[in-house]
Amino acid sequence: MSEKLNIPKLRLIKSQAMQPKKNTILMVDCDIENLNAVVEILSQDYHVLKAGDGQEALELIEHKAKKEPIHLIISEHRLPRMSGMELMARSHLLLPDSIKVILSGYTDYDGIIDSPNSGVIYEFLSKPLETSELMNTVRRALRVYETKEKASSKNNGAHSSYNSLTSAALKARL
Secondary structure (H helix, E strand, C coil): CCCCCCCCCCCHHHHHHHHHCEEEEEECCHHHHHHHHHHHHHHCCEEEEECCCHHHHHHHHHCCCCCCCCCCCECCCCCCCCCHHHHHHHHHHHCCCCEEEECCCCHHHHHHHCCHHHHCCEEEEEECCCCCHHHHHHHHHHHHHHHHHHHHHHHHHHHHHHHHHHHHHHHHCC
16 A cells, blocks of 8 residues: 655655755865765765865865855864864964864874864864764854854944944044
């Protein structure tokens, strides 16, 4: 016996699938299997860019960031051509508001955390990584991004109001 199709439910599913993905994540890993596995998981809910090393990531950032924001950067620490920490420091100059997460399969976090650039890192994650841990970290990081963005827009609004009042006061004096 065949099951009846629930047309309103199908329309809802279709409309959800057609909605643009709100956040963009850049995933960087030289291990192609790991990179593709993480991208596959994340791309169900997010727009995901991928790069195999730090230099490729910086090129993507320079190209994409002009068109759309990159909200979150997740990078393996040990990469060819530049470390994940160096990538994060350099990307911070281009995207200071994006949230940055470092992954490492190595347990020597002291060297990473003691790095002068560790202040730009939101979180350090150990590999192997559970899917739930990855998704929870991504959700928390994106909430931090959104909170920073809201605070920034409120501050810009306050600055704008202050500047308007200051201008009006100066005009009144003249």
